[in-house]
Amino acid sequence: MRIAEIENELIEEFELFGDDWEGKYEHLIDLGKHLPLIDKQHKTDDRLIKGCQSRVWLHSELYDEKVVFTADSDAIITKGIVAILIRVFSGQTPEEIMQADLIFIDDIGLKEHLSPTRANGLVSMIKQIKMYAIALNLSQNS
Amino acid sequence: METITKNNIFNSQKLRQDFPILSKKANGKPLVYLDSGATAQKPKQVIDAISNYYQSQNANIHRGVHQLSQEITIAYENARATIQKHLNAAVSHEIIFTSGTTESINLVANSFGKKYINASDEIIISEMEHHSNIVPWQVLCEEKGAVLKVIPINENGELRIDEYKKLLCSKTRIVAVTHVSNTLGTINPVKEIIALAHEKSIPVLIDGAQAVPHMKVDIQALDADFYCFSGHKVFGPTGVGILYGKEKWLNKIPPYKVGGGIIKTVTFEKTEYADLPLKFEAGTPHIGGGIGLAAAIDYVNEIGLENIGAYEHELLEYATLKLLAIEGLRIIGTAKEKASVISFVIEEVHPLDVGTILDKQGIAVRTGHHCTQPLMEHFGLPGTIRVSLVFYNTKEEIDVLVNGIQKAIKMLR
CATH class of the missing domain: 3.90.1150.10 (Aspartate Aminotransferase, domain 1)
Incomplete structure (x- = not known):
């Protein structure tokens, strides 16, 4: 599936909850519990997205010209957010990742996590994902 | 009430x-607001005072011959007097308006540091300080080659006074500790901390940001040399705070920022600074902030x-x-x-x-x-x-x- 299709799927999935914040967060927590976990050997400081409150480790590898992400966090809601991003980006090519727009975050009602000052918000995670894509794209073409 | x-x-x-x-x-x-330690909410008495200032009192202070300027100058100086009285400071020119606790501490670290801190001197802070009472001293130490000493805490989150006594020595130039811990809530025995430093003629700065909203602070009884707090944590506006300094110290240390309003005479050869408190208040201050802060202090005092x-x-x-x-x-x-x-x-x-x-x-x-x-x-x-x-x-x-x-x-x- 392409990035836009997965995004639409996520929007539809979260729309089911309507105004039910509890349902939405329970789903997010559930997604966090099923996050493709980073291999222990990769859970190192250089893969840590530095933030204020919760820690996020993110790892990327290239398989068959597609980027595969794994991650972990010490906070479960943060894990849920990373899980959403991984669902969107894992298995895509570096170029597709670099070009993706991410307005779906707003549409699934997680906008409050988008604030750039929010500790370890989505912004720094997305930035890191795109950085990995750029790096992998360069290594692929060199 | x-x-x-x-x-x-x-x-x-x-x-x-x-x-x-x-x-x-x-x-x-x-809304269940349980974050007043970060910033307190404002009563309408404060909001009204600020609004009234902009609606009917606005003019620049200390310089105009016209009526509005004279009236707001009196109001601003009355605000200073309100704070002096609230802290029981000896005189109103020991009350310096700043932008908040952070600026107050930076002012002392810079001005006191410039004059009194030299290589291998020691500055004592504590393990429970807010970053704003750590970093200015750390930077000063780096600049001057001085040494930062830290009073440890026990498992309950109380300062180890026994360790503090050991740290105080002939190299100590200043002690800077918090009155109340923003994280733990611990009320430190600042009177004792000050008295111990004074035995060795060492001045003490107290970070009162988390104390002033909760308790009566009597500066003269404490005998603090410097005391800082923020307006916004005591139900006043953001962007205004106070540095109390003993007259003798404020006279001895140089201005922190320089510019208009703090001079007696300026020639290209030399500038002679104004007397206290204006010496430390260069530029047009946050007038509405000062007015709002005084309204907040009045409000708190009315409740008691x-x-x-x-x-x-x-x-x-x-x-x-x-x-x-x-x-x-x-x-x-x-x-x-x-x-x-x-x-x-x-x-x-x-x-x-x-x-x-x-x-x-x-x-x-x-x-x-x-x-x-x-x-x-x-x-x-x-x-x-x-x-x-x-x-x-x-x-x-x-x-x-x-x-x-x-x-x-x-x-x-």
Whole structure:
């Protein structure tokens, strides 16, 4: 599936909850519990997205010209957010990742996590994902 | 304000009506604001004073011959006198308006440091300081080749006075400690800390940001050389704060920022500075802020800090008891003397997650390291959840918090 299709799927999935914040967060927590976990050997400081409150480790590898992400966090809601991003980006090519727009975050009602000052918000995670894509794209073409 | 303390029952519900924001909803739920330690809400008396200043008093101070300027100059100097009286400072020119506690501390670190700190001198702070009472001293030490010494704490989060005594020596030039810990709530024995330093003729700066909103501070009884606090934590506006300095020190140290309004004469060869307090107030100050801060102090005094202190203590005890009943919850900071601030952690759940779920229920708490990373390191924690209570909070709100935490645990574990 392409990035836009997965995004639409996520929007539809979260729309089911309507105004039910509890349902939405329970789903997010559930997604966090099923996050493709980073291999222990990769859970190192250089893969840590530095933030204020919760820690996020993110790892990327290239398989068959597609980027595969794994991650972990010490906070479960943060894990849920990373899980959403991984669902969107894992298995895509570096170029597709670099070009993706991410307005779906707003549409699934997680906008409050988008604030750039929010500790370890989505912004720094997305930035890191795109950085990995750029790096992998360069290594692929060199 | 007889109604507030009638029959010795503190009427928090009535006081809440003075705070327009408290009737707001957050995420569709009635707002439960438990983050006054970060910034306190403002009563309409303060909002009105600020609004009135811009609507009918605005002019620049200390320089105009016209009526408006003269009137606002008097009002601004009256605001200074209100703060002097509130702190029981000896004279009003010992009260310097700054932008907040951070600037007050930076002012002293810079100006005092410039004149009195040399290579291998020592500066004493404590392990429980806010970053704003660490970093200015650290930078000063780096610049001058001086050494930062740190008073350790015990497992309850109280300063080790025995260790402090050992640190005080002939190399110590200044001691800078907090009156009340923003993270733990610990009330430090600052009078004793000051007296011990004074035995060796060492001046002491006290960070009073978390103390002034909760208790009566008598500067002369404490004998502090410098005392700092912020307007916004004491129900006043943001962007204004106070540095109290003993006259003898303020006369000795150079200005921190220079420019207009702080000079007697300027030639290209030499500038002669104005007398106190203007020497430290270059540029047009935050006039509306000063007016608003005085209105906040008046408001607090009308309720009475003793009444406030007694009620907040009751809230603290109630909240402590209720929180401790939650399975797996551990309070960080169990000092004998505490202000109404409670930090805690809960087994198997991250503070950020709890804060997020509480927010969804309209409950505002602070999570994280609270700008006290060295303190968090002492306790081996990445952060805590902090609840800070003031006189407009109620026991009912604490019940809402406890239910909110139970719900968060259920969802998160």
